[in-house]
Amino acid sequence: MIPDDPSRAEPGLEAGSLKDRHALVLGLGRYGGGLETTRFLVGEGAQVRVADSGSPEALAEPAQAVRDLGAEVVFGPQEPALLKGIDLVVASPAIPFEHPLLLEATRRGLPVTTETNFVVARVTAPVLGITGTKGKSTTTALVTSMLRATGRRVHQGGNIGRPLVAELDRIGPGDLVVLELSSFQLWWTRRIQRSPNVTLVTNLFPEHLDRHGRLEHYARAKRAALDFQRPDDVAVLPADDAAVREADWLTAGQGRRLLWGTGGKVVLDGDEVVGPFGRASLEGMQLFGAHNRRNALAAAAAVSALLDQPVLAMERGARDTQPLPHRLQPVHDEGGVLFVDDSNSTHPEAAMAALRSFDRPIVLIAGGKDKGADRTALLDAIRKQTRAVVAIGTTGPELAAALGDHPVTVIPGSMAEAVEAARGLARPGDVVLLSPAFSSLDQYASYAVRGDAFREAAAASPKAC
Structure with missing residues (x-):
């Protein structure tokens, strides 16, 4: 497996650093990830080669769009020859960490990064990151809806929706950024030693053990969302999640703690979220289930870490959030x-x-x-x-x-x-x-x-x- 020691932090993600670089994008994907990453790299002045082991027929449309940008597309076995002339590798989070080509790139001393790392490294707006095992996407939708209810411009991305690298040039310092962060994305962000300004953790269960091997490895990958927080950042953590406590997340990083759930400062009381900000009603929510009330509680806690007077935004945002596709x-x-x-x-x-x-x-x-x-x-x-x-x-x-x-x-x-x-x-x-x-x-x-x-x-x- 590629080492994730923070001493391996990769330089060269700042604006202007990609001109005349020769980048290999590993993974085109059906849903636009590789295409948007390529568009970003080409726009920054890089020469790009995209490699995918999938079917050329199934990926014909995004492959043609990549070629239209002036980039090269290579289908077939992902062998070391793809690294010829390359000085930067940008991997899809779906690519296993121990992929032979990534191991070979690391052995050669080539920087390996991801689309998410470019966003986290470059964005100037406050970033609210959401991670955990389950509930991330729905909680991300709730947080985004609550923040947009204030009239602020909010950019949502990460493991949900369109790759946010496509919007980097339109994100101003007065905007807000909401990122859903998977363990695969966070494993790579450890290399740039950055954590969101506000990190919300939904829960922690054993998951993706086919990729991470053990719960400890999975938890360590997730903890990158906390480990590099600074004293003025905030970690919004479930007070009643034993696995979070056992993973030492309550003491990770330097950010201050805001605990939610039973025993925390932000709790549910019937259909209301109660915290230092007052009481916010969840009446009229369109989402099924007690677990979605808990997701709304978590979202409200995170929003309260960003907004001075969040109650009306919490209430309107909770009511406006629609069920996401394939989630109840x-x-x-x-x-x-x-x-x-x-x-x-x-x-x-x-x-x-x-x-x-x-x-x-x-x-x-x-x-x-x-x-x-x-x-x-x-x-x-x-x-x-x-x-x-x-x-x-x-x-x-x-x-x-x-x-x-x-x-x-x-x-x-x-x-x-x-x-x-x-x-x-x-x-x-x-x-x-x-x-x-x-x-x-x-x-x-x-x-x-x-x-x-x-x-x-x-x-x-x-x-x-």
Whole structure:
């Protein structure tokens, strides 16, 4: 694995440092990450080569857009020859840290960085970063909505939406920047020794152990959001999260602490957030579930670290936030049966939170690629909180065996077949809930593709019996 010792901090990210550099962008991607990074580098005067091991046919559109910028595109095996003439490597966060080409670049002494590092290193506006295992995207949306309710210009990016490097030249010092930060992105930010001005942590569970190996490594990657905070920065941490305490996050960095949740300074009291700023009502929130009340609590705590009088912004922002795609998103209602897409649930804890969000009987669609998380509590929750289960993916048969005599139908085929099976098990008043608890990568390119397949199948006419 590439060392993440802070002594390896990479220079050369400041404005004007990229002119006449020869950069390799590793990872084009389907969703614009490599393209926007290339556009930024070319705009800074760099010569760019983009390499991707994916299918040229599947990536034809972004590849052509890269070529239109005057950059080179190379498909196929990512071998050391790609480094010929290169003096900077910009890696997609999706590229494993131990990728042979990154290891070879490091061995040669080439700087290796990411799009996020350019943003964090260059932005002059205050940065509010949001990390944790689950709830990041919804909490990011809540924070952004609350801040925009003040009339300030807010730029949202990181692990959500369009790469923010595309907006760098439009971010002024009077603006605000909200970044959702994954463990993969934060692993690289340790190299530039920068943390956000305000860092909000949602929670900490074992996750991505297939990439990080152990919880300690995962937690260390996440902690980069705190380790380089300065005395005038703020760490907004869950007071009631044992894993956060055990990971020593309460003492990381030099920023002052603002604790939220049970035992903290910002807490929930019914439908109100209560803190030193007063009381803010969450009445009228459109997001399902107690866990989304907790997300709103966390968002309000973070916003209070930036704003002097935040109550009205908290209330309006909480009301205005819509369910994000694939996160407890209602997608179809048929004969009194509500179909809900929670495909972003790729961890047992997320699926358990989804199950707690409804006071109606649930037919659960679950399963996928295992990432090494403990399933014990999930199995107990499924037995207690579901009418029946449709088990999918590589873990489907394992779930069926572990659930014993609980009603389970194993569907090894398509999402359409899984939805049809769930439709047959549901009764009026039930919820058909896709909350897989596992990764999508055994059957789908992403959780979004899996969720789209669910939505399409739910909206399709049921087959005649």
